[in-house]
Amino acid sequence: MFRNYFKIAWRNLWNNKLFSLINVISLAIGLSASFVIGMMVYYDFTFDKFHTDGDRIYRVTTQFNDPEGDYFSSGIPFPLVDAVKNEVSGLETAAFFHQFTSVNVKPTGTKDLFKQQDFVVFTDQGYFDLFDYYWLAGSAQKTLSQPNEVVLTEARAKLYFPNLSPSQVMGKTLNYNDSIPAVVTGVVANFAERSDLVFQEFLSLDTASQTNIHHQISGNNWYGVYNSSQLWIKIEKGTLLNNFQAQLDDIAGKHQMEEDLKFGSSREFYSQPLNNLHFNSELGIYDPDKAVADKDVLTMLGLVAMFLLLLGCANFINLNTAQASKRAKEIGIRKTLGSSKGQLIFQFLGETFLLTLIAGAVSIILSMWLIRIFEDFIADGIDISLLMNPVILLSIGTLLVIVTIAAGFYPGIVLSKFNPVRVLKGKHTEAGGKNQLRKFLTVFQFTIAFVFIISTFLVGKQIGFLINKDMGFKTESVAFIETPHYVSSLADQELLSQKLANLSQLKKVSLGGQSPASFDQSATAFVSNYDGIERETSVRLLFGDTEYLDLYEIPLLAGRKPLNDTIKEVVINTKALEKMGFDDPNEAVNQTVTSGGVPYLITGVMADFNQGSLRKEIEPMAFVGDMWRSFSSAFQVIHFNISTENYEDLTTTLADVESMYKEVYPNEPIDLKFMDETILTFYKKEQSMSKLLNWAMGLSVLISCLGLLGLVIYTTERRVKEIGIRKVLGASIVQINTLLCKDFVILIFIAFVIAIPIAYWALDNWLQDFANRTELSWWIFAGSGIAMILLALIIMSIRTIATAMADPVKSLRTE
Amino acid sequence: MIKISNLEKYYKTEEVQTIALNKLSFEIKEGEFAAIMGPSGCGKSTLLNILGLLDDPDGGSYLFNGIEVAGYNERKRAQLRKHNIGFVFQSFNLIDELSVFENVELPLIYTGVKTAERKERVHQVLEKMGIMHRRKHFPQQLSGGQQQRVAVARAVVNNPKLILADEPTGNLDSSNGNEVMDLLTELNEAGTTIIMVTHSEHDAKFSHRIIRMLDGQKVTENVLV
Numbered sequence A: 001m002f003r004n005y006f007k008i009a010w011r012n013l014w015n016n017k018l019f020s021l022i023n024v025i026s027l028a029i030g031l032s033a034s035f036v037i038g039m040m041v042y043y044d045f046t047f048d049k050f051h052t053d054g055d056r057i058y059r060v061t062t063q064f065n066d067p068e069g070d071y072f073s074s075g076i077p078f079p080l081v082d083a084v085k086n087e088v089s090g091l092e093t094a095a096f097f098h099q100f101t102s103v104n105v106k107p108t109g110t111k112d113l114f115k116q117q118d119f120v121v122f123t124d125q126g127y128f129d130l131f132d133y134y135w136l137a138g139s140a141q142k143t144l145s146q147p148n149e150v151v152l153t154e155a156r157a158k159l160y161f162p163n164l165s166p167s168q169v170m171g172k173t174l175n176y177n178d179s180i181p182a183v184v185t186g187v188v189a190n191f192a193e194r195s196d197l198v199f200q201e202f203l204s205l206d207t208a209s210q211t212n213i214h215h216q217i218s219g220n221n222w223y224g225v226y227n228s229s230q231l232w233i234k235i236e237k238g239t240l241l242n243n244f245q246a247q248l249d250d251i252a253g254k255h256q257m258e259e260d261l262k263f264g265s266s267r268e269f270y271s272q273p274l275n276n277l278h279f280n281s282e283l284g285i286y287d288p289d290k291a292v293a294d295k296d297v298l299t300m301l302g303l304v305a306m307f308l309l310l311l312g313c314a315n316f317i318n319l320n321t322a323q324a325s326k327r328a329k330e331i332g333i334r335k336t337l338g339s340s341k342g343q344l345i346f347q348f349l350g351e352t353f354l355l356t357l358i359a360g361a362v363s364i365i366l367s368m369w370l371i372r373i374f375e376d377f378i379a380d381g382i383d384i385s386l387l388m389n390p391v392i393l394l395s396i397g398t399l400l401v402i403v404t405i406a407a408g409f410y411p412g413i414v415l416s417k418f419n420p421v422r423v424l425k426g427k428h429t430e431a432g433g434k435n436q437l438r439k440f441l442t443v444f445q446f447t448i449a450f451v452f453i454i455s456t457f458l459v460g461k462q463i464g465f466l467i468n469k470d471m472g473f474k475t476e477s478v479a480f481i482e483t484p485h486y487v488s489s490l491a492d493q494e495l496l497s498q499k500l501a502n503l504s505q506l507k508k509v510s511l512g513g514q515s516p517a518s519f520d521q522s523a524t525a526f527v528s529n530y531d532g533i534e535r536e537t538s539v540r541l542l543f544g545d546t547e548y549l550d551l552y553e554i555p556l557l558a559g560r561k562p563l564n565d566t567i568k569e570v571v572i573n574t575k576a577l578e579k580m581g582f583d584d585p586n587e588a589v590n591q592t593v594t595s596g597g598v599p600y601l602i603t604g605v606m607a608d609f610n611q612g613s614l615r616k617e618i619e620p621m622a623f624v625g626d627m628w629r630s631f632s633s634a635f636q637v638i639h640f641n642i643s644t645e646n647y648e649d650l651t652t653t654l655a656d657v658e659s660m661y662k663e664v665y666p667n668e669p670i671d672l673k674f675m676d677e678t679i680l681t682f683y684k685k686e687q688s689m690s691k692l693l694n695w696a697m698g699l700s701v702l703i704s705c706l707g708l709l710g711l712v713i714y715t716t717e718r719r720v721k722e723i724g725i726r727k728v729l730g731a732s733i734v735q736i737n738t739l740l741c742k743d744f745v746i747l748i749f750i751a752f753v754i755a756i757p758i759a760y761w762a763l764d765n766w767l768q769d770f771a772n773r774t775e776l777s778w779w780i781f782a783g784s785g786i787a788m789i790l791l792a793l794i795i796m797s798i799r800t801i802a803t804a805m806a807d808p809v810k811s812l813r814t815e
Numbered sequence B: 001m002i003k004i005s006n007l008e009k010y011y012k013t014e015e016v017q018t019i020a021l022n023k024l025s026f027e028i029k030e031g032e033f034a035a036i037m038g039p040s041g042c043g044k045s046t047l048l049n050i051l052g053l054l055d056d057p058d059g060g061s062y063l064f065n066g067i068e069v070a071g072y073n074e075r076k077r078a079q080l081r082k083h084n085i086g087f088v089f090q091s092f093n094l095i096d097e098l099s100v101f102e103n104v105e106l107p108l109i110y111t112g113v114k115t116a117e118r119k120e121r122v123h124q125v126l127e128k129m130g131i132m133h134r135r136k137h138f139p140q141q142l143s144g145g146q147q148q149r150v151a152v153a154r155a156v157v158n159n160p161k162l163i164l165a166d167e168p169t170g171n172l173d174s175s176n177g178n179e180v181m182d183l184l185t186e187l188n189e190a191g192t193t194i195i196m197v198t199h200s201e202h203d204a205k206f207s208h209r210i211i212r213m214l215d216g217q218k219v220t221e222n223v224l225v
């Protein structure tokens, strides 16, 4: 019985090659998108699933509630660690660690120096009590109890001591930052499964007192919160998180900062579940090179995949119901011979499944290619081999069955309803009666296609708008070098900047902090007292020497620049001016504000400019000298303005710059960026969204047009005789073509009319996230409409014109 | 075996109502070979469809083996039909996408016969009909006479008690037509009841009894044997 079904199914597919091809392509596109997105979802949801009692593990984080917006830190103030360990009940374990970033490591007895190693932490026994590691050498008992001890992962042990086994590595010494020796007292296996806990070197906590960050992990400072100070806890079995959280709230209440409360801010501690670690972009993950999974992006991708699948199913339903009458005879005969409706539906579903299976096989090949196209969205760990994972395989199987039912059930019902008596009489029950549904599905498909087209154009327009909009400062011919300040001193930076100032091709050179628009930002709070009202304003800080504002051509609206690099003088922008309560730039000049109790004189007011992505509003900002020099210098970047005209000059200039750099920092690679290129990087997210939309548009248009082509082929075939008669009676090719295309164009137009408000609503929503928005111009809509209708006309004409030109006598004779 | 009384069937199209069967009554005994004749449009096919349980009468009674089947639902009719009735049509009605073997096999599939037995039975009838060598061909590759023989083979493969034939020779030349009539006669002699609609007096002579119809009613009956 199955063989018989299979045979007829196969022959049907084979005999209708074109329609089968259309169906396979349409379904394969949706399926492959679903496969890839399914893999991404699976990948992101299988991080850190292997820890014992993972559902009881939380990270304690800090939340600052501020009238100007909440701020989150993944770290905690150091004294909280002891408070939690000593005062809180219901905890099984608490683990504290502090990240030690960019350290140079030298295994003693070798010539190797490993620079800027990441994933080094100071921690203690608690860490290994909380997270299960497999010990290749040493043991979790009484580990890291003494200063100058270190536990390595197998990967790090291999890196530092390539030829030694884990037990041979025991007792070896590593030298950190040329000053701190540590003896290897353990080697643990790296986690075999996906994890965001990426640490590789565990120094004993007591070692930290020998480093330059000792003040971050000692003392009783409740106010300083460092992102690198991390506290993880495991609550006792059977206790509720609420119980722990209530005690945390108590502690937070006891240690609020008076100063903060006065300005309406407060601080809380928040327990972040382990399974949220991979998804919380506010709190972040430990590997700076990896992106936090974004549930919104996953949802968006999922929607795209779902729409593509629906489009494919719609094609299938349309083409199969349209062609149903071709199979009427077969069905009539089967019914006469005793087949029940159920059997027929089942048979047809079987055929659909066969086709879906073929589409599924095609999709696997397509998926490999899709993975490459969407690499911006796809984590590195995802590749086609994930498809062999049993969970994924099962999901794929389920998806194929769902698609089969979605696509095949309705056509199956239509077919099974044929009345054998009428069919066998030759009176083909016209499946055209179900035309309503086909019209509906066609409108549905083109509505989706239109929404994608309009969105693609608008998102493209918005990105162009963002990139081309004036930032408010000079961006062309400006470059900057991020100096290796972590290994050098301010004197080196000053030396290099003097050397560069002597280069004739550079117009201006300035030593300062980050560029006017950057991801890296420092901020402080200025307290102003104007008109008798005390106000606290948080401001972004822009550090620079006296050349900085001139180099970036940032105009002053009033007053003057600070006199030198270290004087306690500031220039504020207009936004800060308003926040501080001044009505006019001139009012602000010569007023005093304080930061941490230190007075600063406002010497001038600068014009507002954009400080990063134009997605964001301009924030209050203050230009200052190296205001924290005594503590830690912010002058880490050297900016310069290149005055060359042509490309050859530019290359030689850059070569000169690099050679000077090498004179000062012979061992460090140069990190030089151009301002205009840096600005482009602000829009990475928008760019990849635009890329995704381009593809979604292309594919949805492709599927819809394939479906349209199928329907046109079907209608022209059906109307061959009518066309013949019309031609005999004198109709022109154009008239016939119009006749054949008219109905479809009407449907596409209806889809356009439906798509306009949907696209408008969605895009208007999307644009709301941007402080700077392009217009939702009417011509984007009109252009999309015209383009799509033209494309549809071209596709239809391929077929209709051929039919219209065919010899009418032939078509009449065959009937 | 078959007893119909006051059988009625109407067709409604927009404004006109056609009476296809008008209080038609007759009886057919097991083992009989009956021919139904009459001008085009007098209701012969309608009658055959109702007798074959493909269609439902609008009035009257239809006893099939003593069971009242008028008013049976589609599922029950299909059940009864596939075990008891075989059809032969004027236009053969073979499935073009299936080979000769597969076409003949179909009724056995629907009655749940096992693969091995199906093969054997299909081969038996194909041999009997002289089309064994054509079993792998598709309907389009056969002549009309051959196609009708396949159709007959398909009608009898299930050993039905009743065969309904609607103008089985209508599309055949006289020599092919005679062959089909011989086949039917042979089946009848082996015990199968046959009801055949025909326009040809020649073919009608093969039967035991001719029922003549006009406007949905029986006009005469000639008993030939």
Ligand SMILES: Nc1ncnc2c1ncn2[C@@H]1O[C@H](COP(=O)(O)OP(=O)(O)O)[C@@H](O)[C@H]1O
Residues within 6 Å of the ligand: A422, B011, B012, B013, B018, B019, B020, B039, B040, B041, B042, B043, B044, B045, B046, B047
């Ligand atoms: N499906 C139908 N719809 C409407 N009228 C029908 C239908 N089938 C048959 N008829 C009408 O019923 C009458 C009997 O038809 P039919 O049984 O096919 O006659 P015959 O087979 O004797 O030529 C005719 O008038 C025909 O037009």
Ligand SMILES: [Mg+2]
Residues within 6 Å of the ligand: B044, B045
């Ligand atoms: Mg007839």
